[in-house]
Amino acid sequence: MADSRRTPDPPPPAYSGTGRLLAGALRHSAGRISAGFVCGAGSAGVAIALPAVLGHTLDLLLDDAPGQRGAVTLCVLLIVAGVVFDTLETLLGGVTGARTAAWLRRRGVDHLLTLAPHRAAARCTPGDLVTRLTGNVAEASTAPTTAANGLAALCVPLGGLVALALIDLRLLAVFLAGVPLLLWLLRVFVRGSSDSVSHYQRVQAEIATRLVEALGGARSVAAAGGSRRELDRILAPLPELSAQGRRMWQVYGRAMAGTGVLVPLLTTAVLAMGGTRLAQGELSVGELLAASRYAVLAAGLGAAVGALDSLVRSRAAAGRIAELLAVPALCSGDRDLPPGGPGRLELRGVTVVRGGTPVLRGVDLVVPGGSTMAVVGHSGAGKSVLAAVAGRLTDADAGTVLLDGVPLTEIEPELLRREVGYAFERPALFGDTIGEGIGFGPYAPSAVEIEAAAEAAGADTFIRLLPAGYAEPLGTAPLSGGELQRLGLARAFAHAGRLLVLDDATSSLDSVTELRVGRALVRDVRAGTRLLVAHRASSAARADRVVWLAGGRVRAIGTHELLWEDPDYRAVFANPAAANPDAVGRTSGERVDATGPDGDRA
Numbered sequence: 001m002a003d004s005r006r007t008p009d010p011p012p013p014a015y016s017g018t019g020r021l022l023a024g025a026l027r028h029s030a031g032r033i034s035a036g037f038v039c040g041a042g043s044a045g046v047a048i049a050l051p052a053v054l055g056h057t058l059d060l061l062l063d064d065a066p067g068q069r070g071a072v073t074l075c076v077l078l079i080v081a082g083v084v085f086d087t088l089e090t091l092l093g094g095v096t097g098a099r100t101a102a103w104l105r106r107r108g109v110d111h112l113l114t115l116a117p118h119r120a121a122a123r124c125t126p127g128d129l130v131t132r133l134t135g136n137v138a139e140a141s142t143a144p145t146t147a148a149n150g151l152a153a154l155c156v157p158l159g160g161l162v163a164l165a166l167i168d169l170r171l172l173a174v175f176l177a178g179v180p181l182l183l184w185l186l187r188v189f190v191r192g193s194s195d196s197v198s199h200y201q202r203v204q205a206e207i208a209t210r211l212v213e214a215l216g217g218a219r220s221v222a223a224a225g226g227s228r229r230e231l232d233r234i235l236a237p238l239p240e241l242s243a244q245g246r247r248m249w250q251v252y253g254r255a256m257a258g259t260g261v262l263v264p265l266l267t268t269a270v271l272a273m274g275g276t277r278l279a280q281g282e283l284s285v286g287e288l289l290a291a292s293r294y295a296v297l298a299a300g301l302g303a304a305v306g307a308l309d310s311l312v313r314s315r316a317a318a319g320r321i322a323e324l325l326a327v328p329a330l331c332s333g334d335r336d337l338p339p340g341g342p343g344r345l346e347l348r349g350v351t352v353v354r355g356g357t358p359v360l361r362g363v364d365l366v367v368p369g370g371s372t373m374a375v376v377g378h379s380g381a382g383k384s385v386l387a388a389v390a391g392r393l394t395d396a397d398a399g400t401v402l403l404d405g406v407p408l409t410e411i412e413p414e415l416l417r418r419e420v421g422y423a424f425e426r427p428a429l430f431g432d433t434i435g436e437g438i439g440f441g442p443y444a445p446s447a448v449e450i451e452a453a454a455e456a457a458g459a460d461t462f463i464r465l466l467p468a469g470y471a472e473p474l475g476t477a478p479l480s481g482g483e484l485q486r487l488g489l490a491r492a493f494a495h496a497g498r499l500l501v502l503d504d505a506t507s508s509l510d511s512v513t514e515l516r517v518g519r520a521l522v523r524d525v526r527a528g529t530r531l532l533v534a535h536r537a538s539s540a541a542r543a544d545r546v547v548w549l550a551g552g553r554v555r556a557i558g559t560h561e562l563l564w565e566d567p568d569y570r571a572v573f574a575n576p577a578a579a580n581p582d583a584v585g586r587t588s589g590e591r592v593d594a595t596g597p598d599g600d601r602a
Helices: 018-028 030-063 068-113 117-123 126-140 143-167 169-176 179-216 218-223 227-234 238-279 285-301 304-325 383-390 413-419 434-439 447-456 460-465 481-494 511-523 537-542 567-574
Strands: 345-354 357-367 372-376 398-403 420-424 499-503 529-533 545-550 553-558
Touching (some): 018 030, 143 285, 179 304, 357 383, 357 398, 372 383, 447 460, 511 537
Parallel strands (some): 372 529
16 A cells, blocks of 8 residues: 555665576577677678778779779678678667567566565565566666677777787887776776666666555545655655766766777877878878778777676666575475365464564464364454465465375475465456456366356356456456455355365455355365454354464464353454453363364364
């Protein structure tokens, strides 16, 4: 929400894998990059050869010597070859950049989807993620092409220096006198530009984060009349962005100004020495022409400022992508589940820490296979975290979670997702139509199964009232909060496995609809274990047993009827502020270590 004023965590240190990421990008497009380098090297070869050929042709024309026509033809061929090489280099560079961007974006998205949600949220806000996977990827994708083209282009000034030495060593000595200053300018530029670019990209990400938050809470902002305040908050980092932008241009401008002054001076010095040598009869007119051209080519070291600027930006952007890839993914095994297992869920000493504070503290819990257990407690008691741990949407920091006796961390990921289904308070639907949104999951259910799931969730009636029914586009369907929640339930029912977790998934339903859904859950949905995060007493009453959380611990387990005798338990549903959420101990219901009806220890 926009009014949460969420501040993103400070950026982590630069990930050492930036170089490895760029090396991977190079390997991914090795063929195209190699072809681009060949074209760049060919263009460099033409640029080096052309001054010598032009100078020789000029001498032939001045002396009216034989071979003039062949020399002119060679000049034309070299010019055409240069145009062809440059065209192919540009074309290959565009294709390589697009393919590299797609590869980087795919890696980033694939890795993001393997992360536990809290890990991604702790490292990057939504706006920052969008910035990393769009703008930063676009900048980083130019690195392989820029590096290959830059390496090929480096042949031009080096070739110019060699050619100067071959024409006259004194010309080379005059030029080399200014090279140390030129290299110093380039070094200063790289240092200053790298720092300013990194800061600029991070400020961009902060603005994007604030904008995404504002869009998510647009109705609240409008209702509160806070549009102007929100706009000011979104644009608050603009002065820093402007300062970093000016700094970038100042660094770039100083480098260009320095090389812009130094390069002509070096070229003029070479021409002055060449003119002296011409007057002494030690150089021909053609050699002087070639020397002047080679001096310009050798001064191309100064033109490297542009390529260096692109590489600095690309590396800084790649570093931000590498930071995302450095977030540890959930590690999984390849074990199967026992065939026909009842869906017995067991938590052994589960502790989950968020921001240095334990959210769950040594939770021991058994949900017998085929039973329904409701999870109740005050806000902040750890209910949703327990639900996330139960199906491995997040990992416990300590302890073990088992499904039919197999630790979740050892189960093959695709199998786990087929056997554990979720429905949430605010579901996100994917697909083009209502039917596709319900069918979205680890496998594609049939149209009959989709309609049966929608009927069980109480959604079939309103879906059929839509103009196109199940083919109604999701983007245009006028859905209320309760209707959206029923579609989320339908999706979970359509993919129900041996464990179904409902995280407050009926909170927006009226009491009658909730009762119907509760009955359908038992009667019409695939048999299995149910774990329900409940905020209503009616939901808890329909469960076989209730686990009561307080302060991240299991306060008691029992039937709703037994626990209802405790006034603190009743206060969970009546007035959350009436009871102490950190109170942990015995109640008039079953104790924490009570034995369940099937003999399982709770």
